[in-house]
Amino acid sequence: MTIRIYVPKDACAIACGADEVAEAIAAAALASGQPIEIVRNGSRGMLWLEPMIEVVTDQGRIAYGPVDAGDVEGLFAAGFLTGGDHALRIGKPEEHPFLAKQTRLTFARCGIIDPASFEDYRAHGGYRGLERALTLGPAGIIEEVKTSGLRGRGGAGFPTAIKWKTVADAKGDQKYIVCNADEGDSGTFADRMIMEGDPFELIEGMTIAGIAVGATKGYVYTRSEYPHAIWAMEKAVEVARANGMLGANIAGSPYSFDMEVRMGAGAYVCGEETALLDSLEGKRGTVRAKPPLPAHKGLFQKPTVINNVLSLTAVPHILADGGQFYADFGMGRSRGTMPIQIAGNVKFGGLFETAFGITLGELINDIGGGTATGKPVKAAQVGGPLGAYVPTWQFDLPFDYEAFAAKDALIGHGGIVVFDESSDLAKMARFAMEFCSVESCGKCTPCRIGSTRGVELMDRIIAGERVEANLVTLTDLCQTMKLGSLCALGGFTPYPVLSALNHFPEDFGAPPRVVLEAAE
Amino acid sequence: MPHYEPWSDERARAVIDEFAHLEGPLMPMLHAVQETFGHVPDAVVPMLAEKLNVSRAEVHGVVTFYHDFRHEPAGRHVLKICRAEACQAAGGDILADHAEHKLGCKLGETTADGRVTVEPIYCLGLCATAPAAMLDGRIVARLNERRLDALIAEAQS
Numbered sequence: 037m038t039i040r041i042y043v044p045k046d047a048c049a050i051a052c053g054a055d056e057v058a059e060a061i062a063a064a065a066l067a068s069g070q071p072i073e074i075v076r077n078g079s080r081g082m083l084w085l086e087p088m089i090e091v092v093t094d095q096g097r098i099a100y101g102p103v104d105a106g107d108v109e110g111l112f113a114a115g116f117l118t119g120g121d122h123a124l125r126i127g128k129p130e131e132h133p134f135l136a137k138q139t140r141l142t143f144a145r146c147g148i149i150d151p152a153s154f155e156d157y158r159a160h161g162g163y164r165g166l167e168r169a170l171t172l173g174p175a176g177i178i179e180e181v182k183t184s185g186l187r188g189r190g191g192a193g194f195p196t197a198i199k200w201k202t203v204a205d206a207k208g209d210q211k212y213i214v215c216n217a218d219e220g221d222s223g224t225f226a227d228r229m230i231m232e233g234d235p236f237e238l239i240e241g242m243t244i245a246g247i248a249v250g251a252t253k254g255y256v257y258t259r260s261e262y263p264h265a266i267w268a269m270e271k272a273v274e275v276a277r278a279n280g281m282l283g284a285n286i287a288g289s290p291y292s293f294d295m296e297v298r299m300g301a302g303a304y305v306c307g308e309e310t311a312l313l314d315s316l317e318g319k320r321g322t323v324r325a326k327p328p329l330p331a332h333k334g335l336f337q338k339p340t341v342i343n344n345v346l347s348l349t350a351v352p353h354i355l356a357d358g359g360q361f362y363a364d365f366g367m368g369r370s371r372g373t374m375p376i377q378i379a380g381n382v383k384f385g386g387l388f389e390t391a392f393g394i395t396l397g398e399l400i401n402d403i404g405g406g407t408a409t410g411k412p413v414k415a416a417q418v419g420g421p422l423g424a425y426v427p428t429w430q431f432d433l434p435f436d437y438e439a440f441a442a443k444d445a446l447i448g449h450g451g452i453v454v455f456d457e458s459s460d461l462a463k464m465a466r467f468a469m470e471f472c473s474v475e476s477c478g479k480c481t482p483c484r485i486g487s488t489r490g491v492e493l494m495d496r497i498i499a500g501e502r503v504e505a506n507l508v509t510l511t512d513l514c515q516t517m518k519l520g521s522l523c524a525l526g527g528f529t530p531y532p533v534l535s536a537l538n539h540f541p542e543d544f545g546a547p548p549r550v551v552l553e554a555a556e
Numbered sequence: 557m558p559h560y561e562p563w564s565d566e567r568a569r570a571v572i573d574e575f576a577h578l579e580g581p582l583m584p585m586l587h588a589v590q591e592t593f594g595h596v597p598d599a600v601v602p603m604l605a606e607k608l609n610v611s612r613a614e615v616h617g618v619v620t621f622y623h624d625f626r627h628e629p630a631g632r633h634v635l636k637i638c639r640a641e642a643c644q645a646a647g648g649d650i651l652a653d654h655a656e657h658k659l660g661c662k663l664g665e666t667t668a669d670g671r672v673t674v675e676p677i678y679c680l681g682l683c684a685t686a687p688a689a690m691l692d693g694r695i696v697a698r699l700n701e702r703r704l705d706a707l708i709a710e711a712q713s
Binding site: 047048050051052083084086219220221222223224225228253259260261262263264296298299300301302303304315316317318319320321322336377378379380381382385386387408417421451453454455456459464467471475477 | 578579580581582583584586587608614617618621622623624625640641642643644645646647677678679680681682683684685686688690693695696697698
């Protein structure tokens with residue numbers, strides 16, 4: 037009997053040697069005469085265990101990891117094909133505490149199915165959302181999304197239904213759905229994982245959005261740093277088209293929708309929605325002044341829905357199970373689940389999807405297991421390069437848009453980067469300014485010039501030159517950038533800088549009290 | 557190691573024409589040009605301008621805006637080391653210094669023998685298995701000095 041073995045094709049697994057493991061398994065099976073089938077699935081998200089392979093046995097799927105190609109011979113000897121015991125044996129993945137504690141909606145299929153298989157997608161509930169969307173019609177779809185309370189998962193947290201309604205009501209001979217998959221924030225990889233592990237879900241979400249607002253064309257704009265995600269998405273688009281789920285008259289309905297995958301070229305600022313639209317049009321990725329909103333004049337000046345990957349991939353579930361089902365998760369005005377990414381100097385890093393409301397401390401200490409180096413945690417940067425450094429004494433902060441905003445922090449795209457006590461936060465503040473200066477699109481002065489002046493100031497502060505006076509100037513500069521910048525790049529760079537300064541003034545060569553007074 | 561074609565007007569036109577039917581075709585065209593020739597030569601700028609009915613200045617502006625597009629060919633191998641926060645938190649600084657020292661050139665430069673271009677990259681999305689790098693399009697995570705040395709040796713071979 038052919039035994040099925042799953043070896044992830046997720047970029048993270050490949051970077052840790054999954055391709056070599058797959059080859060070694062194929063060779064060992066051939067040598068032993070045991071017929072096997074290797075399925076290249078996505079990742080379950082327990083990334084410290086990658087490459088994590090799974091074998092289908094009588095008791096269900098049994099996982100082993102992290103597997104190196106050199107371990108394969110030993111695994112065969114230990115009878116892993118029937119779930120045999122081995123030092124790397126994890127057992128049933130779904131019973132692992134890291135997965136058992138999660139509420140997986142968006143990532144329900146990721147790591148379980150063959151991402152290239154249309155049949156597998158359907159067999160695991162795929163396209164149930166679209167089927168229901170077709171019976172509801174455009175207004176009904178938007179109503180369902182409104183009930184769900186879904187807010188933009190890219191970071192801004194804008195209610196998705198309002199955006200869709202605006203585009204639905206806008207007049208235009210052509211409308212577009214643009215998926216922002218330009219996941220440039222360090223510490224985030226949820227978009228990449230879903231594109232590699234369950235790409236049809238994004239296609240389904242975009243198709244539903246297209247039907248809701250009357251758009252017939254969609255674009256996924258992703259990063260050149262994500263070659264595996266691009267490959268997986270392009271493959272899935274082809275398969276969906278061949279199965280009548282993209283193109284004219286989707287699933288035999290009167291609606292038509294097709295899409296393309298486009299690649300950026302290494303510009304971080306293109307993750308900003310209007311810069312992304314300019315880039316898609318073939319221009320420099322400079323930020324547009326708003327209004328007009330993309331919903332009125334977006335791609336090629338046509339009404340455009342631009343949503344993050346995680347917003348669009350939440351949609352199939354909202355449609356399939358109803359908006360209320362989704363809204364029943366979460367806290368306050370943050371409804372549903374958030375795929376949180378735990379990364380950096382952390383023991384158990386990975387993808388953790390859960391309802392809003394979980395605290396940062398639970399995520400970093402209980403689930404993440406503290407630092408990989410074993411040193412005490414110093415801080416965590418939440419929300420990417422533009423997110424605040426949150427100190428350990430604020431780790432009771434619940435994951436919620438409003439709770440974070442109240443502490444001058446942001447959830448962003450849900451990435452958490454953990455730093456241990458050896459980190460120098462003045463250096464990280466300098467990096468934030470430097471990153472902004474390199475990546476600034478150059479359109480507005482506070483961002484373009486402010487970030488350069490910020491690097492110079494940080495250099496002087498780190499060198500110990502007139503620290504007190506320079507910190508006053510730095511704080512003032514941050515206010516200017518925050519209030520005067522056109523987009524979040526210049527506007528939010530002050531978050532990491534000021535949070536580092538306010539929480540860890542000693543790293544800047546200042547006694548805490550003096551700095552706090554200067555900051556006021 | 558990637559293989560690039562020598563410059564030819566005719567070939568460049570063919571590469572560009574392949575994407576002419578797209579909406580907003582300039583980015584796909586530039587990627588294809590770079591994939592074919594290893595960089596975006598000046599000679600292609602007027603061709604693109606003519607094809608898309610925009611000014612040369614506009615095309616030049618786009619080419620120079622994006623970090624990915626090279627004006628000059630890179631070394632035979634390109635090693636990109638992630639310098640973003642998650643990799644920094646996991647010891648990326650020491651590795652970047654080590655690579656610079658070992659190769660005898662700074663990030664953003666090519667070794668004197670033209671074999672290796674070493675560049676910073678800002679996030680490969682491998683942040684839970686940091687530090688990470690990419691050699692000629694192949695990604696490597698859980699980098700340490702030993703694994704980095706192996707990558708450098710491979711690039712120098």
